[in-house]
Amino acid sequence: MHDFTYHRPQDLGSAASLIGTKGDAKLLAGGMSLLPSLKLRLTQYSDLVDLKSIATLQGIRREGDTLTIGAMTRHAIVAASDEVKQAIPALAVLAGGIGDPLVRNRGTIGGSIANADPAADYPSAVLGLGATVVTDRREIAGDAFFTGLFETALEDGEIITAVRFPLPRRSGYMKLPHPASRFALTGVFVAQTQSGVRVAVTGAGPSVFRLTAAEKALTADFSPAELDGITVDPDGFSSDIHASAEYRAHAIIVLAKRAVAAAQAQ
Numbered sequence: 034m035h036d037f038t039y040h041r042p043q044d045l046g047s048a049a050s051l052i053g054t055k056g057d058a059k060l061l062a063g064g065m066s067l068l069p070s071l072k073l074r075l076t077q078y079s080d081l082v083d084l085k086s087i088a089t090l091q092g093i094r095r096e097g098d099t100l101t102i103g104a105m106t107r108h109a110i111v112a113a114s115d116e117v118k119q120a121i122p123a124l125a126v127l128a129g130g131i132g133d134p135l136v137r138n139r140g141t142i143g144g145s146i147a148n149a150d151p152a153a154d155y156p157s158a159v160l161g162l163g164a165t166v167v168t169d170r171r172e173i174a175g176d177a178f179f180t181g182l183f184e185t186a187l188e189d190g191e192i193i194t195a196v197r198f199p200l201p202r203r204s205g206y207m208k209l210p211h212p213a214s215r216f217a218l219t220g221v222f223v224a225q226t227q228s229g230v231r232v233a234v235t236g237a238g239p240s241v242f243r244l245t246a247a248e249k250a251l252t253a254d255f256s257p258a259e260l261d262g263i264t265v266d267p268d269g270f271s272s273d274i275h276a277s278a279e280y281r282a283h284a285i286i287v288l289a290k291r292a293v294a295a296a297q298a299q
């Protein structure tokens with residue numbers, strides 16, 4: 034690991050000021066992705082700005098028809114939250130299926146979506162539920178947030194403060210987990226919302242995406258059988274020793290059906 038200067042600001046303004054004025058500074062959340070890359074010397078930063086002590090970035094609040102989760106809220110907190118289980122059960126299921134206990138007790142929702150790993154679980158919930166990403170500068174629609182492989186709409190130094198999820202009527206999440214890391218080889222989030230059905234797929238392509246053919250079919254009738262006959266083009270999908278692009282394409286429909294069934298069972 035290369036040397037860096039460690040900062041632990043107590044409020045958002047101080048964090049924004051540090052990240053904006055230090056040479057090559059980087060935000061630090063749970064460190065589950067950032068620290069391994071530093072240890073392996075794949076990345077190097079002059080300063081790390083740890084968001085851990087900023088109380089306003091923590092916590093889960095339900096207000097009317099929305100559920101707001103602070104950026105520094107850890108996966109284990111979301112998985113165990115009665116508020117989440119009641120408002121969006123599929124989100125608690127998703128958080129509880131991330132990695133292992135160590136990862137869930139360190140990793141955060143803000144770090145996960147900022148990192149935009151193509152196999153991460155949370156991006157599918159952000160897109161599938163039509164969430165809004167709130168930052169220290171603006172609000173970004175979930176539909177516009179993920180822009181490519183490890184790429185997001187965040188500007189340099191922009192800090193995610195929370196993710197605001199509109200409550201769906203019902204929703205479900207299913208994934209084919211990598212046997213070691215539990216990252217999604219393919220994962221599908223399905224949500225029946227006031228304005229129709231949204232289906233978001235993670236793990237298959239370079240970035241999370243919506244499956245409009247499935248959305249159309251499920252908006253007509255929210256039932257797994259409606260997905261019979263829908264095929265997914267594997268062109269551009271990931272292909273590796275764990276799953277070919279064709280396998281991932283096939284798994285999307287299988288998982289989407291299971292996610293609908295899980296949503297129906299709520």
Ligand SMILES: Cc1cc2nc3c(=O)[nH]c(=O)nc-3n(C[C@H](O)[C@H](O)[C@H](O)COP(=O)(O)OP(=O)(O)OC[C@H]3O[C@@H](n4cnc5c(N)ncnc54)[C@H](O)[C@@H]3O)c2cc1C
Nearest residue numbers: 062063064065066067132140141143144153154193215216
């Ligand atoms: C062994 C292992 C298994 C895993 N399995 C899974 C899995 O099954 N599913 C899954 O989805 N994920 C998995 N992960 C990823 C993990 O869940 C974390 O979410 C992820 O590593 C990033 O979150 P973090 O809080 O640790 O962020 P960090 O590693 O601290 O930061 C990641 C990136 O986000 C930026 N960042 C952090 N917070 C903010 C913020 N508030 N605003 C702007 N930028 C920010 C950082 O600067 C950095 O670039 C796994 C990780 C490991 C190590």
